Amino acid sequence: MWKTASLATKTRVEFVDVTALVNKEVVESKIKNGVCYVFIPHTTAAVTINENTDPDVLRDLTAGLERNAPKNGGYKHSEGNSDAHIKASLIGNTVVVPVINGRLGLGTWQGIYFCEFDGPRNRNLKIGVMGE
């Protein structure tokens, strides 16, 4: 049921559109009606669904998360990436998307974004499809 996909991020904070990658797994699963899960097996990255049209939305989301969890926030963890751990828990490491007629049942303006908060790194996503 679970497939692993890989990607390489290029900057410290980055939103990578993985919609096509995830949809490909849905199509290959041959499941017509069900649920698709995207699970991030990392603790300084996350996954979210947001607007797929104006890239300024993702820039504003980046700035908004920086306001909520500033990089230099007087943290204790010695690796210097505590903000990334906080952002990961705020956004969450899973999305759950309907599978309808053998494809992702996203809204018109929705894309699925892998959220890198401590890159650049090589990262994985686990994609699972369940249904009939």
Added chain:
Amino acid sequence: MWKTASLATKTRVEFVDVTALVNKEVVESKIKNGVCYVFIPHTTAAVTINENTDPDVLRDLTAGLERNAPKNGGYKHSEGNSDAHIKASLIGNTVVVPVINGRLGLGTWQGIYFCEFDGPRNRNLKIGVMGE
């Protein structure tokens, strides 16, 4: 497996109790033991589970989210709703609820709330039930 429900929000930020609406779909699915998913196909709205008794909790949640993503935050996106996109990703666009004995297995004080962050608008929810 997936049904679409509609609602109309009346103000810019609003929490609409959809617990009864979602439970109706669970009952109609005739599934006794499984999982119910609520998926929001929009990028300036979300769904959360929180207290169903004192409406001040939702007022405080509204104010708390405004602190985290103020409406006027010096954003780049030209539509003036970047705060709504940020709030949507902070809260998330899905809830997953147990189905037990053919009903939502919520805690005593829990309700499911559609979260409007850029209303008033006509909105949809996708409700899916999986199990036996």
Added chain:
Amino acid sequence: MWKTASLATKTRVEFVDVTALVNKEVVESKIKNGVCYVFIPHTTAAVTINENTDPDVLRDLTAGLERNAPKNGGYKHSEGNSDAHIKASLIGNTVVVPVINGRLGLGTWQGIYFCEFDGPRNRNLKIGVMGE
């Protein structure tokens, strides 16, 4: 499909590692390939996945959430725990984890944490496993 586990928290804000507790239910379900859900039936607690090695990460997460939802934030709700309700919605009350080869398919550094935001209290988790 759903089992209930209990725990007692000891302080107001606390992250309790429930990974072994959840994995035990996965093993007992005898499901080899599927999904495990952890659902929190409370409105001042949550569940998240984050680093399982350096406890400073959880201390920083505690401080980061306090920045986003301070205990004394001029709230309306009379019980004095509005910050806990806000934190609960920011973090979320569910995690969804792959089940692979009959065990939780977490990343190397990931643990599942019950998040107490208004303790000490006696709390429950609902754990469900679905698959084959």
